[in-house]
Amino acid sequence: MYFREVDYQIDEKAFQEEVTYILSHRFIPRDWLQISLQTINEDGKPEDDWDVTIGRLSKHDHKEPDVRYLLWDTPAINEMISRFGFYRCRLVKSPPKTSLTWHYDLSDRFHVPLVTNLGCNMVIEDQCFHLPAFKLFWTNTKRMHTSYNVSSEWRTHILGCVTPAFSSLYDSSLP
Numbered sequence: 001m002y003f004r005e006v007d008y009q010i011d012e013k014a015f016q017e018e019v020t021y022i023l024s025h026r027f028i029p030r031d032w033l034q035i036s037l038q039t040i041n042e043d044g045k046p047e048d049d050w051d052v053t054i055g056r057l058s059k060h061d062h063k064e065p066d067v068r069y070l071l072w073d074t075p076a077i078n079e080m081i082s083r084f085g086f087y088r089c090r091l092v093k094s095p096p097k098t099s100l101t102w103h104y105d106l107s108d109r110f111h112v113p114l115v116t117n118l119g120c121n122m123v124i125e126d127q128c129f130h131l132p133a134f135k136l137f138w139t140n141t142k143r144m145h146t147s148y149n150v151s152s153e154w155r156t157h158i159l160g161c162v163t164p165a166f167s168s169l170y171d172s173s174l175p
């Protein structure tokens, strides 16, 4: 299986309130698609670093594991990030009727959907999976994959990179 649910209880109300708090900041543009939840600077500030790790890695000087400092005053989301050692975490919006290019990532990822519906799926190799809201998933994104939102609604989720040690708990192909 390229998708595995992680045994972790998400506080749905707290996550919703914290995302609302992030989006209440006036420096976040109305048409945001990604917002960094972590940064490369120990004393980074949200207004400076909210987009520090957005887009293709090749346009940045830093490497993914460098993006490890918490950026926002969001205790519930931060607790999850810290507990599992996640890095390069982002809040991401997927527009209706869109998909990603078929690709692979340098690390496996976790996902926590916040707003989703049955028209939103992730495809890894030959497996297609709908990730329900407010659950934490490990996904094997070092393999070829994409995700699509073929609904007429926006999808919102939190994602980030996981460590090899975390992956080894879920990746049944590893020795």
Ligand SMILES: [Fe+2]
Binding pocket: 103, 104, 105, 141, 145
């Ligand atoms: Fe990916």
